[in-house]
Amino acid sequence: MHMRFIKQIALTGAIIVSAGGFLTAAAQAPPVTLTKPATPEKIPDADGFIRRWLILEPIPAGGLTDGAVQTLVGKEQFPDQLTVIPKDGDKVNVGGAELGWHAVESLNYNVNLFHFARAQNRKTSDVLFWVVTIVNSPRELRDVRLSVGSNAASVWWVNGQEVIGLYGDRQTVIDDGVSKRLTIRKGPNVIRAAIVNGGGATDFCARLLDANDNPIRNITVSLGEVKTVNRSPRRK
Amino acid sequence: MKKLLAAGLLMLAPTVFFNDSRVFALEGVIGIHDPSTIAFCDGKYYTYGTGGTSLVSDDGWIWRRGTPLPRRGLAPDVIRIGDSYFLYIAANSGPTKAAINLLTNKTLDPNSPDYKWEEGGVVASSDGVEDCNAIDPGVFLDPVTKRLWLTYGSYFGYIRLVELDPKTGKRLDPNEKPRNIAINGEASIMIYHDGWYYLLLTHGSCCRGADSGYNIRAGRSKKVMGPFIDNMGVDMLRGGGRFFAGSAGRVIGPGHFGLFDLGDGVQRFSLHYEADLDRGGASVLDIRPLLWKDGWPVAGENPQAGTYQFESLRTGTALELAVEGFPVGGRPVRRPPPPAGPDAAGNTTVPPGTGGGLFAGIGRPIPDQDAAEVSKKWPTGSVDVRMANYLCQAQQKWTIEPAAGAGGYLGAPYFKITVAGTTRTLAAAENGELTALPEFTGGPEQLWRFDRLADGSWRIMPKAIPGLNRPLALSAVGSSFATLAGFDPMSEKQRWLIKMP
Numbered sequence: 001m002h003m004r005f006i007k008q009i010a011l012t013g014a015i016i017v018s019a020g021g022f023l024t025a026a027a028q029a030p031p032v033t034l035t036k037p038a039t040p041e042k043i044p045d046a047d048g049f050i051r052r053w054l055i056l057e058p059i060p061a062g063g064l065t066d067g068a069v070q071t072l073v074g075k076e077q078f079p080d081q082l083t084v085i086p087k088d089g090d091k092v093n094v095g096g097a098e099l100g101w102h103a104v105e106s107l108n109y110n111v112n113l114f115h116f117a118r119a120q121n122r123k124t125s126d127v128l129f130w131v132v133t134i135v136n137s138p139r140e141l142r143d144v145r146l147s148v149g150s151n152a153a154s155v156w157w158v159n160g161q162e163v164i165g166l167y168g169d170r171q172t173v174i175d176d177g178v179s180k181r182l183t184i185r186k187g188p189n190v191i192r193a194a195i196v197n198g199g200g201a202t203d204f205c206a207r208l209l210d211a212n213d214n215p216i217r218n219i220t221v222s223l224g225e226v227k228t229v230n231r232s233p234r235r236k
Numbered sequence: 237m238k239k240l241l242a243a244g245l246l247m248l249a250p251t252v253f254f255n256d257s258r259v260f261a262l263e264g265v266i267g268i269h270d271p272s273t274i275a276f277c278d279g280k281y282y283t284y285g286t287g288g289t290s291l292v293s294d295d296g297w298i299w300r301r302g303t304p305l306p307r308r309g310l311a312p313d314v315i316r317i318g319d320s321y322f323l324y325i326a327a328n329s330g331p332t333k334a335a336i337n338l339l340t341n342k343t344l345d346p347n348s349p350d351y352k353w354e355e356g357g358v359v360a361s362s363d364g365v366e367d368c369n370a371i372d373p374g375v376f377l378d379p380v381t382k383r384l385w386l387t388y389g390s391y392f393g394y395i396r397l398v399e400l401d402p403k404t405g406k407r408l409d410p411n412e413k414p415r416n417i418a419i420n421g422e423a424s425i426m427i428y429h430d431g432w433y434y435l436l437l438t439h440g441s442c443c444r445g446a447d448s449g450y451n452i453r454a455g456r457s458k459k460v461m462g463p464f465i466d467n468m469g470v471d472m473l474r475g476g477g478r479f480f481a482g483s484a485g486r487v488i489g490p491g492h493f494g495l496f497d498l499g500d501g502v503q504r505f506s507l508h509y510e511a512d513l514d515r516g517g518a519s520v521l522d523i524r525p526l527l528w529k530d531g532w533p534v535a536g537e538n539p540q541a542g543t544y545q546f547e548s549l550r551t552g553t554a555l556e557l558a559v560e561g562f563p564v565g566g567r568p569v570r571r572p573p574p575p576a577g578p579d580a581a582g583n584t585t586v587p588p589g590t591g592g593g594l595f596a597g598i599g600r601p602i603p604d605q606d607a608a609e610v611s612k613k614w615p616t617g618s619v620d621v622r623m624a625n626y627l628c629q630a631q632q633k634w635t636i637e638p639a640a641g642a643g644g645y646l647g648a649p650y651f652k653i654t655v656a657g658t659t660r661t662l663a664a665a666e667n668g669e670l671t672a673l674p675e676f677t678g679g680p681e682q683l684w685r686f687d688r689l690a691d692g693s694w695r696i697m698p699k700a701i702p703g704l705n706r707p708l709a710l711s712a713v714g715s716s717f718a719t720l721a722g723f724d725p726m727s728e729k730q731r732w733l734i735k736m737p
Contacts, residue, residue, distance in 0.1 A: 065560055066559070066560035145713065165558075167560070168624075173715055176716050177714055177717060178713040178714030178716075179717075180667070180719065181667055213713070
């Protein structure tokens with residue numbers, strides 16, 4: 001059965017149940033998997049997953065096919081969208097809406113964009129997320145591959161070069177999309193992605209693999225200055 | 237009736253084509269009877285047959301007549317140990333009176349200054365009275381013990397085993413009494429696999445052209461001296477033997493198994509067919525993949541031309557051109573109930589009475605995508621290659637066919653691989669990556685070899701990779717992308733299932 005079809009049914013069902021108040025679970029606090037980074041830099045986790053990212057609040061968008069996603073990311077939604085290194089708390093204007101960049105640290109190997117958007121009281125379906133992180137390498141690394149999974153479609157850049165495109169309605173599978181061999185520079189390297197969700201859950205995971213497909217951990221991830229003041233979730 | 241027959245032939249044609257193993261018989265001069273195990277020497281492949289004939293090949297695919305042996309005996313076998321080649325060849329001097337002679341050489345290349353066959357004497361014989369006919373030697377170096385063995389014999393009595401000296405190739409103990417290990421066969425040879433000794437034997441009648449019943453059978457034992465038991469528990473000393481290879485298609489009477497181990501779990505076996513109908517019923521050499529299943533050898537088939545999907549054993553996803561796919565038959569929409577009978581266009585309702593709705597289909601068979609039409613939307617120039625769930629779409633079907641004049645490798649020609657119905661050609665790219673070129677131009681990076689692995693999956697390798705001089709194989713990298721990587725026999729990343737779409 002079509003996954004988006006199932007996801008839509010599941011979402012609809014959840015809303016009905018919540019509205020009816022049949023389950024006490026509806027009153028529980030939503031799970032939290034994203035926190036504010038507490039240190040200037042962080043190494044990837046034991047499996048090499050990069051857990052620290054800057055995420056822009058979601059932009060309404062639709063279409064998961066190759067052409068639709070490429071058209072979407074090829075259109076300038078905010079200035080310098082393929083080159084900007086944002087800071088936590090920066091704002092951009094997208095189609096008249098002010099959207100904020102947020103530094104997050106995931107408690108899991110994957111970054112749950114559904115949790116992120118929900119915490120911002122933003123749409124979770126038919127949206128586009130921009131995410132950025134900085135990987136610092138103590139030396140040049142050759143024959144490295146960026147390895148990602150995403151729900152749903154996504155396009156990835158490393159140091160400005162597009163390296164992965166995943167299209168269609170799909171779930172986050174570790175090592176789903178893997179780039180061709182690339183070189184990680186000594187010093188900072190920018191990994192950027194645009195992730196498009198259709199309906200329901202949305203998340204991604206990313207790590208770097210060495211020439212033998214082993215996770216790379218001798219790097220650090222930093223996002224520059226991170227504002228530590230907790231802000232209230234946006235009210236619609 | 238005539239129209240129906242024509243339609244039936246059209247439907248059958250692809251099947252016949254795919255299964256016609258003669259399409260890829262070895263090229264060149266391949267006439268030989270009772271070929272020896274193939275030996276590799278200084279970049280060339282050699283095999284020797286009855287009458288002292290020989291065949292030689294630079295690539296294992298195109299063969300030519302080689303220099304005859306100094307002895308014109310029966311069914312030789314050859315092995316390399318250290319710096320020496322030991323060749324065993326039999327001579328019959330009367331019914332069941334025979335002797336197997338040793339010839340030694342430093343090289344098999346007649347152009348080498350070291351090329352000189354030396355007589356090593358008789359290593360086994362039969363006196364014309366005993367229950368054995370000492371012909372058809374098969375030499376075996378035990379990889380575990382490093383001891384050297386010779387099996388021999390024919391239908392007159394027993395297949396026998398004697399031990400040889402691996403330093404000289406001669407009998408280790410001339411007074412040792414030969415051991416009986418099988419009966420009712422000839423062309424015996426032993427191989428070792430995963431803790432078992434396998435005795436391969438040719439049963440059936442020889443030398444009758446297309447009326448030959450030759451077929452290859454196997455038994456196995458935990459000990460080199462036997463007993464060799466078949467899959468039904470029958471001792472080969474009582475005529476047992478699990479079926480391994482028989483007549484098929486247009487080739488009749490396979491016999492004289494010989495192992496060629498390419499390493500990394502890739503094995504081939506040589507044999508001859510008593511009659512190749514496409515070559516006038518001549519006895520010819522063939523080389524095929526050796527597979528293993530449930531502890532028994534299986535005779536594999538070489539790659540066949542056709543249109544296939546390439547499925548990664550690692551991921552289950554299929555190789556495809558990195559272009560936007562379109563659902564076969566269009567995107568699903570909610571349909572009204574299909575008509576009960578043929579529609580205005582004469583299309584028959586299938587299946588009737590399923591009603592309408594999202595899951596009812598369109599009420600008639602959906603044709604394959606027209607690649608020529610679909611590909612008009614694809615980018616021109618080179619396109620990336622990736623993997624995705626197989627959805628029967630045009631960019632996921634690949635046609636493989638031999639590349640004319642491109643030579644080959646042991647047992648098969650180099651192939652070109654194109655998206656079916658288009659000229660888009662799979663090629664190795666810089667830095668060990670993949671691309672699809674707009675068309676085939678014959679470069680070595682566009683030529684592919686298919687090696688059947690022991691489990692029946694395939695290793696697929698380009699002949700050359702731009703900027704690299706080491707062999708790499710088509711490899712899954714993640715679920716949705718493919719690359720070229722060093723072959724790891726312990727991994728499923730470089731193993732592919734080639735399926736008919």
